[in-house]
Amino acid sequence: MVLEFRDIINIFKENDNFLILTHKSPDGDTLGTGFALCYFLRNMGKKANVVNSDSFPDRYSFMYEEYTPQEFDIQYVIAVDIADPQLIGSGLAQYQQEGTVDLCIDHHISNKAFAKQTYVDAKASAAALIMYQIFRYSGMEISDIIAKCLYTGIATDTGCFKYENTTPAAHIACAELMAYNIDFSVVNRKMFDVKSRGRIAVEQTVISKMEYFFDGKCSMIVLTKKLMEECGVDPAEFDGLASIPLSVEGVRIGITVKERHENVYKISVRTTEEIDASAFCQQFNGGGHIRAAGCEIHGSLDEVKAKLLEEVGKVCG
Incomplete structure (x- = not known):
């Protein structure tokens, strides 16, 4: 079965208690996509957590300052921006096993289809761009923090729009996300200009x-x-x-x-x-x-x- 956006939205609606996996040595795309999805699901009235084999780097703290883990029994596992189960990391090794991840949303052409269901768009500049398109398709509200996470994911994976993977769709999505209260100039400075x-x-x-x-x-x-x-x-x-x-x-x-x-x-x-x-x-x-x-x-x-x-x-x- 080839997944479409409506299928993914139905998965969100029909399930609860989501665990969202991000890849080890996390970057702006996996975290931006993961936290955006977490906030989106919580806004739907679902329970959701984001986890990582490593810690969340401080430089991305603006994405998770509003985040507090919830307590629940995990019912559905989603991997974002993860092409290979080994990228999940040893700290979450239980999810490297076959059949433990329910859905993977990714943009890597090398995706190994390790999840029960997979949505891959290798032409997408970032996993965050795919997630934005899913959210837009749903017609549901996108909050400011969701917009900030998605913008960060797209901006970082395109190297602030200078990498070859930058597409018109990426520019259009970020132009629309800039209409939210996301302090995009601050995000870009923090991601690309400021170094300790x-x-x-x-x-x-x-x-x-x-x-x-x-x-x-x-x-x-x-x-x-x-x-x-x-x-x-x-x-x-x-x-x-x-x-x-x-x-x-x-x-x-x-x-x-x-x-x-x-x-x-x-x-x-x-x-x-x-x-x-x-x-x-x-x-x-x-x-x-x-x-x-x-x-x-x-x-x-x-x-x-x-x-x-x-x-x-x-x-x-």
């Missing part, structure tokens, strides 16, 4: 240690646990660094290697129009978007780098 002193120190460190390969067509930054400890800042300051390697002139593929555990590395890939980031990461059982994707590779740091550079050579050699 710790974050500035982190960026200085990783830029000074950036490596280049294949005549400068590939750049790579490596975040080991040792380096992160030496920086002496909150671990959250190391999120969202993936755009830095691609910002260098002449680079076609930028890779961020982040140590998660011993011999386990999270890989974030950003590319220019010559390279498909999702296809690159699929070589390592990952995926994502054409220009932004990720995966996880096990092994020593030298082994991980060697595996990555072998594949880079196929697209940049």
Whole structure:
């Protein structure tokens, strides 16, 4: 069965006690979509909570300042902006099992259809855009906090509307959301312009240690646990660094290697129009978007780098 918006609205109406899953290392889209859905369901008279394997980062606190978890027995589980059950994270490992997620709403072409029912629009700039379209279709009220969450999700996943995934639909949706009382200029400044002193120190460190390969067509930054400890800042300051390697002139593929555990590395890939980031990461059982994707590779740091550079050579050699 191919889900349509009316089917999703009926799911909202016919069920109660919703648990909303957002992906580990949460970004503005998964949290914006998750909290917007939570507030929307509560406005319908339903009970709903948002959960994450990691904590909710402080930089997104404006989305959850009005949020208080409710007590209830979970009846229906929805995953938002999650293409792979492994992205749910170890803190919510019970929902990585087959048959535990009832509905997934996502915009990643690499979605593995792990939920009982899935709605994927790979052409949508963000999961938050899909959710906005669902809410608009319902004809129900969208509150200011819902509008702020949705705007944040779309703005962050499009890089403040400069990434290739930005569409007319994204611009139109955000133009409509700006009509609400959402302080969009404050949101944009907080998301894109303001950095803590710790974050500035982190960026200085990783830029000074950036490596280049294949005549400068590939750049790579490596975040080991040792380096992160030496920086002496909150671990959250190391999120969202993936755009830095691609910002260098002449680079076609930028890779961020982040140590998660011993011999386990999270890989974030950003590319220019010559390279498909999702296809690159699929070589390592990952995926994502054409220009932004990720995966996880096990092994020593030298082994991980060697595996990555072998594949880079196929697209940049």
